[in-house]
Amino acid sequence: MKYQVGDDIIVLHSNEEGKVIELINDKMVMIEVRGVKFPAYMDQIDFPYFYRFTKKKQEPEKKVAPKQYIDQVPKEKPKPNQIQVADGVWLSFIPKFALDDFNDEVVELLKVHLVNKTPDTYQFTYKQFFLHDLDFELVNQVQGFHDFYLHDIDFEKVNDSPSFSVDFSLLQPKKGKAAHYEAQLKLKPKQIFQKIEALKENNEPTFSYQLFKEYPEKDSSEDYVDLSKLSNKGYKIYDASKVRQHLPPARSVIDLHIEKLTDTYDHLSNIEIIGIQLAEFEKWFDLAIAHRQPSLIVIHGVGKGRLREEIHDILKTKREVKHFINQYDPRFGYGATEVFFQY
Structure with a gap:
């Protein structure tokens, strides 16, 4: 006892x-x-x-400070990170806890912050999605070694697999650095629950994900190329406004069954088969966008649903996708997903 x-x-x-x-x-x-x-x-x-x-010792009673009026209170300024060690840019989540009717500790909401641990100031466009629907958008700036509060997420909506997209650009452009950089983060409910349990066990206030460690260098493809020199050497140069005329034709329906893609698949592992199917999907998806198709039907079959889930996960990250549906179709049953584009 x-x-x-x-x-x-x-x-x-x-x-x-x-x-x-x-x-x-x-x-x-x-x-x-x-x-x-x-x-x-x-x-x-x-x-x-x-x-x-x-328990702290009781301090002697202090003298009452004179009354201070609201117009005398200085405006609060954003506070920089106390330890200024360059460590990239992070998306940080602070759970807000409360007690339920049974006096158990539960999470009410997640406070989302953009944490800049670099000396640079960034212009950013922040978007937050639930499934494939845009729920929140913000355009602003975050200074070097500063935290920026973005918004709150109701914890009950975590089950809708929140995803995040942040497009960065340097406020003061630097030679050799990219014009912009887009970072994406997708979280599954199980991941978030595990993070919060670990946070409580370790008595930590937040859990975070790094969006990038260093702002990327400029892609060499962004550099200007004098095409007249190539034309003089006999290379065929196309007018950019007519580029779609020179693209391979697109398809409105693609079938990803492995027997439609290759004759020699008996020796392939499941991972190799999935890889071939996803590569084929990406090719026709890109061509559909290049031709500005309004929609695309992807036949993935029913099976165990692995290929369907992989394709749906990819579609949720594509900004050109307005929405997609996987419903019964008399031609394909439940084995196809129809994708609708936005331009």
Whole structure:
């Protein structure tokens, strides 16, 4: 038995001290606090010594400061990170906890911050989606070594697999650096729940994901090329306004069954088959966009649903996708997804 009659105890909920006056059973004791006797479960009380040791000494009463009016209060300025060590840009989540009707600790919402641990100031466009629907958008700037509060997410909506897209550009362009950089993050509900459990066990305030470590260099393809020199050497140069005339023809329906893609697939593993199917999907998806098709039907079959899930995950990250549906079709049953584009 952890406690004996006469032991000093502290009530964890109220930090009031008392004594054990009776042992009821192996889970409950009768305690007395300030002359009031009542039963308590053993996990609701503890020995008071740690509380006494950590309790701050009562400070002498301070003089009352003169009244200060609102127009005298200086405006609060954004606070820079205290430790200025370059470590990229992060998306950080702060869970806000509350107690439910059963006095259990639950998460009400997630506060989302953009954390800039670099000396550069960035212009950014932030978008947050649930499934494939845009839920929140913000355009602003984040200064070097500063945190920027974005918005709150109701925790009950975490089940809708939130995803995030942030397009960055340097406020002061630098030679050799990219004109912009888009970072994307997709979270599954299970990931978030695991992060919060680890956060509580380690007594940490936030969990974060790095969007990039260093702002990327300029892609060499962005450099200007004098096409007249290539034309003089006999290369065929196309007018960019007529580029679609020179693209391979697109398809409105693509069939990703492996037997439609290759004759030699018996020796392939499941991972190799999925890789071939996804590469074929990406090719026709890009051509559909290049030809500005209004829609595309992707036949993936039913099976165990692995290929369908992979394709749906890809579609959720594509900005050209307005929406997509996987419903019964008399031609394909449930084995096809129709994609609708936006330009």
